[in-house]
Structure formats: structure tokens, C-alpha cells
Amino acid sequence: MLTRNAIRALPKCELHRHLDGSVRLETIAELAAHHNLDLGCSDEELAERATIGEPMSNLQEVLQSFSITQKVLCSYDAIKRVAFENVEDAFRDGVKLLELRFAPPFISAGKNDLGNDEIIEAVLDGVDQGMEKYPIQVGLIGIVPRPFDYSVNHRATEDIIRYARGRYKHSERICGFDLADDELKITHEKFVPLINRAASAGLGITVHTGENTDARCVKKSMDLYKPRRIGHGIQAAGDDSLLNRMRDSGIMLELCPTSNWLTHSVSSIEEHPLPLFYRRGIPLSINSDDPRLMNIDLVHEYEICARYYGLESDDFTKINREAVSHSFLPDDIRKEVLKTCF
Ligand SMILES: [Zn+2]
DSSP states (O other), X not given: OOOHHHHHHXXXXXXXXXXXXXXXXXXXXXXXXXXXXXXXSOHHHHHHHHOOOSOOSSHHHHHHTTHHHHHHOOSHHHHHHHHHHHHHXXXXXXXXXXXXXXXXXXXXXXXXXXOHHHHHHHHHHHHHHHHHHSSOEEEEEEEEETTSOHHHHHHHHHHHHHHHTSOSTTGGGEEEEEEESOOTTSOGGGGHHHHHHHHHTTOEEEEEESSSSOHHHHHHHHHHHOOSEEEEOGGGGGOHHHXXXXXXXXXXXXXXXXXXXXXXXXXXXXXXXXXXXXXXXXXXXXXXXXXXXXTOOHHHHHHHHHHHHOOOHHHHHHHHHHHHHTOSSOHHHHHHHHHHHO
16 A cells, blocks of 8 residues: 555645635744734644544534634735645645635625735735745635625625736636535525626636535536536435436546545545545545645545555546646646646
8 A cells, every 4th residue: 555655745636625724723823923813712722723633513513613714814914824835735745736715705704904805816926926936736716605695705706707817916827616615504596696607707617515415415506507526525426327427427526535524424434435436437536625624634635545445556646637637727737737747
């Protein structure tokens, strides 16, 4: 079996990593001190409060754990730093092509002096700094979180599109659009106009679905949003005709085994359906989701795939090549990464 060092050295493509789920503990502490923020816990308690080590009772409880990182993402400088460190962390995991996602409405919530423009520019500038320092290609995915007011999400969608199509430095890096957060208490139809708007502006569509819900939500999301990729989608595993449809349509699943275990969406790592999807020929990518929050790195997720699902070096090469070809970044960048790294 591949050693941890051998896995780290493998070139990787990661398509599903959240900026606000990937903030270093020392960065949280420094930003809180710098901005005089009360995190509601002592420095000693921070590691316990800002990370999840054991499965929580459900996805909703895990989503609440983001409150600490949400607080410290409070200024242009703070967000730029975290974006840069995300690129650095990914590079150290062996990532050659990264798609990093962030939700302006979530980051700006409760902060009167922080708007979408400042957030988007900070992320673009932090990523730019990372790409100048490291040989890595980075794309950005703008997220609207389902439970937020529709008007807030509508404004965020328009702002994301304005930057993606605008002239800000490296704004072409904004290449995707995502729906995230709990899909239990929402109406799927409500988000169709936002998805259509983003798709017609040229952004690649991915949606979080079938994480803690069921196969019907995955099917509904595919029918309504026509996404090119799906975040998780693991509840499709029990629906044979849906699996065939996914394989035939070439939709890619962005899979995150540890995250699904910690949110109680699978009962154990061993029972994760990743090997089932792989055997069925459904394109998939291996991702860390919220690595710092979940106290893991991407190398850890590959170790799981090797140890529990029997994947070997050739499997990882195949998976990563497929992941690069499903990236939302422009053709020339994807081709160059495939040629030079895989
Ligand atoms: Zn996610």
C-alpha cells in the first residue's frame, strides 16, 4: 500500500474545498487578537471549539461549527491571508489544480462594513499571491448558501458574475457557482433563476446535494439545475437507475469521505459509497471539503481511499486526470496541467 509520503508526492486535483472550513488555528488566534474579537473561548479551548474530531449528530450541528472562522474573516486583509494559506496548504498536499469555494453572504453576515466586492477582491488577491509563490492553478467557485434571504443570495449571484466577467486582476479565475448548506428545509425550485443566471454567464455549475438527504434530492437537482458536477451526492448510491443516469451523463461527483462521516451522512468510513461509484464508472474526485475544521488534510483522504477502498497509484492517476478534465477552469489551463503534471 502507498505510504503517506508517496501519497503526498502524487499530483492531485482538488475540486471541493471551502475557504471558511480551511483556516489554520494559529491564523484564527492571530486574527482574533489583531481585530480584538471575542471568540467565546480561551486560546487553550480554541483547538477543541474550532475543529471536529468525532461525528456530530447531524449536518446542521457541523455547519454551526463554522461560526468561529466566520467571525475572523472580518476584513480584506484577513480574507486575503486565509485565501493565500488555502493555496499554500493545498500545494503542500500535492495539489496541482485547486478549485476553492467561498460564500460571500456567509462571510459578510452580521458585518456592516464588509461587502461582497471587498470579499471577492480579497479572495482573488490572496489566490493570486498563492499562484505567484507556488506552481499551482487555482479556480474559484462562488457559493450561495440556501438558508439565506433570497434577496441576499440574488445580490451575491450578481456580484459574483460581475467579477467573473469583469476586469479585476485575474477575475477569470472565478469559474464556478455552487449551492451549499442544508437542503432539508428548502424548495429546490426557488434557486433555478440564480443557477440559470450563473450558467448563462458562463460559470460551471456544481451543487451540494444528496449529502444528508436522499436520492430524490440528487435527481431533482440534476433535473432542475443541470449541474456538471455534484458535491457529495452519496445518497444516490442506493438508486440503480440514478447511478446509470449519472454514469451516462458523465456528471462528476466531488467526494469527501471524512466530511461525510463527521456529518453522520455515512455510518462509517468503510461504508462510504466511493468504491461503488468508482466501480460503476461514475467520474469522481477526491476532496477534503473543510480540512482545517475537520482536522485532516487531502493526503489523509487519499490514505482512506488506499486503506479502505483498495485504490492504488494507477487509480489515483485515472481519478485525477478525470478531475482535471471536469474542472471549470478554461481549456488551455486544464490542458497545460494535464500535460505537465499528470
Ligand atoms: Zn462542501
